[in-house]
Every structure is written in structure tokens, then in C-alpha cells.
Amino acid sequence: MNKESAAALKGKKKQILEVWMGNQLKDAALRDDLMSVSELQQQSEELLSSLLKAFSSARAEDTESDGYEPIHDILNEISIMRARQGFSPRETSSYVLSLKEVLSQVLEERFRDEPAALYKEIISMNKIMDSLSLLTMETYIKGREEVILRQTNEMSEISTPVIRVWDGILALPIIGTLDSARTQVVMEALLEEIVATGSRIAILDISGVPTVDSLVAQHLIKTVSAARLMGAECIISGIRAEIAQTIVHLGIDLTNIYTKASLASALKMSFSMLNIQVTRAAQNGPSGSKQNFGF
């Protein structure tokens, strides 16, 4: 990009900003629900000033050069912000691309009588703007990934409550697919709770696990082994007919692990392991009952 075009663009700065803003505001896709017009104006002006400054620098066509650093910062900030605010990829990338149109118009006016120079300048301007738009996209995706990562972390924390069902008995209802990452979170939460409560029995209820393949089974076996090393016993409950079938068909060995069909029978088994007896209170008075619940 030569000095003349840089100067021409600089001279028309006010006009460029006006047209650019006008185009953006005209655009049906403008999300004035997500950001205010004054905010947009301020952002755009800042970007344009830095951009025009970079155009007149010696290495105008190298978007990796120092002159472009402030532009990178601004675009990064804008893209990340837009990713978090929920803008679509089209909305984010059209922000930079819409500027291209306006710049082309200015160059066209300036080089009206020199088609060869016009062609060269347009190409060079396009190259710069395309590379900046790629940067915007890249940052936008990075921003989205951060959002996804945060949500994944939140989800795995929410989805593993450890419930104390009785003195010395914990229950862990597992809902959803078990992968390695999730198993580690589940396992840690359970083992920490075993230590904190001094519970000797933990019931892992897998009624909410859609399928059990050999990997899931391996994860379950690991959890049970770790609990045993600490001195607690695990019972796996909520095994549906189709899961029992898959387990046998896959040749998974669960013989060393206590398994029960329902959480209720697992609880019953825990009671007998801890020598607890639960009986219904007699109709007239509490005599004859070992434990009275008062209901």
C-alpha cells in the first residue's frame, strides 16, 4: 500500500467512519440488544484510527509488524467480547469486512484515472483486511471455546452430588455418560466425602447412566477399588436388564463387586452390613420398634 492511498484514506477518515457506521446500523443483523450504538461508535473509531496509522507505516502490508499491534489488541478484545455476548460468527466477522467496502470506495475515488494503481492498491488493502478478519475469527472461536470449557467444568461439578442417606452410608446417583474426565471428578468427590463423613459404605446408583460399555465398567471398578483401599465398601445399584445383558455380553467381570437392582435393595444390604435394623413402629406406642421415626 503506497503513501498516496494511505494519505487519501487518512484525509477521508471522518467520511469513512460515517459510512461505515451507517452501514453497520443499516445492517439488519446489528444487535443493538447486545451492545449500545455509542459503544459501537467508540470501538469503531478507535479501530479506524489505529488502522489508518498502521497504513502509513513503512511495513503497511505486514499485519504481523509492530504497527498492527494495537489493532490486534482491539480486535482481540472485540471478538472475545462478542463471543461472550453471544454474537454469531457472521455478525462478528462482518464487522471488519464491512469496513473493507468503505475503504474500497475511497480508493476508487482517489485512483479513478489510474486503473493499474487502483487494482494494486485494492488488492493490497484486501490482503490486509482479510488477514485481520481471519484474526477476528480465530479469536472469536477461542472466546467460544473458553465459554464451552467453563460450562463443561460447571456441569461436571453440578452433576455429581454425594448424598448422605444414613449415618455411615453415602449414595451417589450418577446421571449421564461416564468418561475418564468425569469419572475422576466423581471419584474424587465420593472419596473426599467418604473421608469427611467417615462413611463405611457408598452406593453408586447408575440408573441414570444410558449405556455401560467396557470403559464405563472399568471406571466403576476403579472407583470401587479406590474406595476399598481407603477402607470403604461400594455397592453398585440401579442395574437395568439391558445393562446386565451388555455387561455379560462384553465379558466384563463384576463378580468382586456388590451389585443390586435398585437403590432400595442396596440400602437394605448396607443396613445388614452395618448391623442396623429398621422396623416399622407398632400401631400403639413405640414398644417393639427398634428405631422410631415419628411418622
Add this chain to the structure above:
Amino acid sequence: MERIPILKMGPFLLVTIQVDLYDRLALTLENDLINMVSKTEAKGVLIDISAVSIVDSFMGRILGNIASMSKIMDATTVVVGMQPAVAITLVELGLTLSGVHTALDVEQGMELLRTKIGQLDTDEEGLYDSFI
């Protein structure tokens, strides 16, 4: 030389490991403990590892050895207080310490030892009765 103290409490031996073990210290412990079992005719050995943050395959093997050797000399071994992170690591490593009894804390470990020894007593009495 550094040594881990072994306490005698009735028919049981009590060991609390307060430092991170290195190989020679662990081997010394194995030696001392087995000698002590033989000398005192202890019926139970309780090893508290709640302060130990690393158990690798060597340390795991020592724990297994102590349990097997004690068993030959008619003593039950229980390892108590293993930290969750250590348990997860041992499982991943491929060590399940199948011959070792475990308990959550010293109290539950003592209870386990008492029931194990109680069982032995009644078994032996039963055996004796049937002889008469």
C-alpha cells in the same frame, strides 16, 4: 539412622507413618515390624498412613509384604487412613493391595482388628469343643 516407632497396645502393634517414605526407611520398617510381631506374638498390626502423600509400587509392595508375613505368624494387618489421592493413584498404577485389610481411620481399624480376633477366638473354641 532414621526409624519409624512401633507402639504396642495390648495384643496389637501400632505404627503411624508421619514422614514420606523412601525405600530404605520402608524396608527398615518391614524388618522391625516383623521382628516385633514375632517377639510380642501380636495378633494384629495397624498401620496409619493418613499423613503419607505418596505410595508408589515399592511402598505398596512393602505394605503387601508386611500383611503376608504377619499372616503367616497369625497376625492380621490393617492399613488405615489412606488419602483419596493416594488411593486413586494406586488403582491407576495397578496395585489393589488385595491381601491387606483397610479401614477409614484408627478407630474403625481397631474395631476391625477386634472383630477379626474375636472371630478367631470363637473359631478356636468351636474347634476345641468339637474335640471334646
Add this chain to the structure above:
Amino acid sequence: MIVLSKEKLPIQKEQDVVLFRNRIKELATKIGMSLVNQTKLITAASELVRNMLRYGGGGIIHLEIISRNSIPGVRLTFIDQGPGIQDIPLAMKDGYSTGKSLGLGLPGAKRLVNEFDIKSEPGKGTTVTIIRWKNGF
């Protein structure tokens, strides 16, 4: 991949191991690694440093904090000038040992880290590199 910090530690005797473990713990804590991942890393390192002392006659360990895609991790490289390993696939098998151990050292260490690389030349020595990422599973 960027190396953020780098240091060397010679290992000649068993007492050096305690110092080495503490240093890993410091590095892992610095990058915010969870307790379980720290324990896995230190245990794996403990297995490898024992091999290095027992079969390699000691050696040098490089401890590095690295970063890939802005995720930090700890990389440890164990270098010895021992006799080397003849058959690496066999040494990596569960339950195989030339000494009197359980044979869980190498395969166990591999399971405890995110990345594991072993190079050995008979007569020249062995180099093992392990990486554990901050949040790797």
C-alpha cells in the same frame, strides 16, 4: 510448546529422591495442578527415579514447566548412562521385571501421566520423558 522454566537436578543416592519429590510438588503447585494430578505425577516420577538409581546408577533429571495452547504442565526428563534397556516393549509390560519388583514401575508410570516417551540404547543409557498437564485426565 513453550518452556517457561527449566532446571536440572542430579540424582546419585536415595536421599536425593526426597528433595526431588518436594521440588516437583512445588512446581505442580505453582501451576495450580489439583492434588490428585500432583500425586499421580510424583508417584510416576518416584517409580522412574527408582529405576534410574537401581539400574542406571543415578543420573540427571530435567524439571520444566511448559505450556501448550496456553495450558501449563510439568515435564520431567530422566537421563542415565546405565546399561540401557534391551527390549522396551517387554519392559513396558505389566508384571515384567529383571529385578525383584512387582514390574509395575514403567507401565504404571505411563498410566499415571498424560505423555510418556522412552528411548534407550543398550550400553549407552536410557532417557524417559513424562508430561502431566494441569487439568489432564
